[in-house]
Amino acid sequence: MPELPEVETMRRGILAIEGAEITSVEKVRCSRKPISILPNMATIRRRLTGKKVKAVGRIGKRVVIQMENDDRLLFEPRMTGLVLVADPPSQEHVRFRMEFSLGEKEVLYWDRRGLGLIYLLNPQQYQDRFSLENLGPDALDVTGPLLKSIFGKARRPIKVALLDQKKVAGIGNLYASEILHVAGIHPAQRCDRITLKQWNLIAQTTIDILQTAITHEGSTLSDGTYRNALNDPGGYQNMHRVYDKEGQGCPLCIQTKITRIVQAQRSTFFCKTCQKRR
DNA sequence: CATATGTCCTGAGAGC
DNA sequence: TGCTCTCAGGACATAT
Numbered sequence: 001m002p003e004l005p006e007v008e009t010m011r012r013g014i015l016a017i018e019g020a021e022i023t024s025v026e027k028v029r030c031s032r033k034p035i036s037i038l039p040n041m042a043t044i045r046r047r048l049t050g051k052k053v054k055a056v057g058r059i060g061k062r063v064v065i066q067m068e069n070d071d072r073l074l075f076e077p078r079m080t081g082l083v084l085v086a087d088p089p090s091q092e093h094v095r096f097r098m099e100f101s102l103g104e105k106e107v108l109y110w111d112r113r114g115l116g117l118i119y120l121l122n123p124q125q126y127q128d129r130f131s132l133e134n135l136g137p138d139a140l141d142v143t144g145p146l147l148k149s150i151f152g153k154a155r156r157p158i159k160v161a162l163l164d165q166k167k168v169a170g171i172g173n174l175y176a177s178e179i180l181h182v183a184g185i186h187p188a189q190r191c192d193r194i195t196l197k198q199w200n201l202i203a204q205t206t207i208d209i210l211q212t213a214i215t216h217e218g219s220t221l222s223d224g225t226y227r228n229a230l231n232d233p234g235g236y237q238n239m240h241r242v243y244d245k246e247g248q249g250c251p252l253c254i255q256t257k258i259t260r261i262v263q264a265q266r267s268t269f270f271c272k273t274c275q276k277r278r
Numbered sequence: 279c280a281t282a283t284g285t286c287c288t289g290a291g292a293g294c
Numbered sequence: 295t296g297c298t299c300t301c302a303g304g305a306c307a308t309a310t
Contacts, residue, residue: 001303033287061304078304079287093288113287115304156281164281165305173303223290223302264282266303282310292300 002061002077004139004170005213005236006226010075010083011058013229016103017065018056022048024099035095035111038119047071047120048098059130060138060169070123075109080225081116084108087231112225139170139210144200151191151199158194158202159187160264171206174219174243177269179206181242181252186277187261187268193278212236219243242269250274 002010025048027034027041037044048067057064063075063083075083088094088110096109096118109118121129128134136150150167151158161167162176171179180187183205185198194202213219218234220226221244227233241251246260250271261268 003304076305079302080304111287112289115287117305154280160281163303221302265284280310283308285307286305288302290301292298294297294299 001079001172001174001221002081002218002226003172003175004058004061004210005175005216006218006234007061007063007077007170008058008214009217009228009234010077011056011063014063014083014085014104014107015056016085017053017100017107018103019052020100020103021050021052022098023050023101024097025049026097026099028094028097030092030095032093032114035114036117036119037096038117044073044120048073053100060135060165061172070126072121072123072126074117074119074121076117076119077111078115078117080113081109081111082225082227083229084110084227084231085229089225089227089231134166136164136166136168139168139206142168142203142206144196144203147203148194148196148199151194154191156191157188157263158185158191159268161191163264163266170210173266173268174221174240175206175209175213177243178241179209181270181275182209184274184276186272186275187263187270189277195278212239242271245269 025045027037052068053065054068055066065073085104088108093112094108094110098107151161154161159176162171183201213236216235217228219237220233242258245258247257250256250258253273256271256273258269259272
């Protein structure tokens with residue numbers, strides 16, 4: 001479930017490796033099926049060992065370790081991946097380890113389900129893979145007019161559209177429900193029936209919620225999987241309004257109970273009093 | 279082109 | 295109690 005706030009928290013948690021030299025990279029033997037590391041460990045080791053980290057960034061829901069020659073190592077956590085500086089939740093799910101000359105002495109990649117990816121891209125590959133046709137603008141940069149230009153003619157429900165990373169990068173299933181609740185938009189509302197005024201509201205709400213969630217270091221759900229780089233849980237789950245709250249009172253109107261529906265095989269939570277369809 | 283559906287994977291929890 | 299089954303949702307391949 002790592003979405004933009006959780007991945008941004010992971011990024012910030014390993015910032016101390018900026019300027020450090022990589023002294024080793026290692027695929028950790030683990031009893032589980034190995035995760036995908038591309039192109040292969042020999043190549044990654046050869047191109048990273050002895051090189052300095054120029055910057056630690058984020059693109060959508062991926063952590064990007066940019067090297068001095070602009071090669072980039074990406075961590076894509078998908079469902080259960082974590083980037084940690086030490087102290088993993090369990091040893092058996094540690095998949096990858098890097099060591100550094102200074103700053104944080106090591107960075108681990110941990111992944112219980114193993115759906116995540118680690119991959120190395122040269123500058124050309126990076127540019128191609130994350131061109132605007134492959135990945136939309138970052139969710140922290142949206143505006144009302146931008147959202148209207150991206151989604152304004154789509155017939156899809158707004159909740160489903162917000163999850164499309166080719167359109168906007170960073171929003172996942174949890175924050176989509178939270179954003180639409182605060183914006184007062186019904187999740188099944190068709191994009192092409194949303195007004196500019198509503199797009200403005202969705203844009204502002206998106207930025208507000210994601211930034212607040214970053215401040216609170218993301219959301220750790222009841223399964224406890226997500227942790228920051230120090231293996232501490234996030235805090236934003238205590239501020240959730242609707243996600244995973246079916247049957248509980250809406251925090252806005254109090255009396256109406258939160259409804260759960262399924263859209264594109266994913267759960268959506270909303271208040272049918274506060275979120276009316278046009 | 280836009281949109282819809284199936285797939286990967288593990289462990290928690292439900293139900294018997 | 296212990297087994298089997300379903301479900302959770304990231305991104306992407308493939309189908310319509």
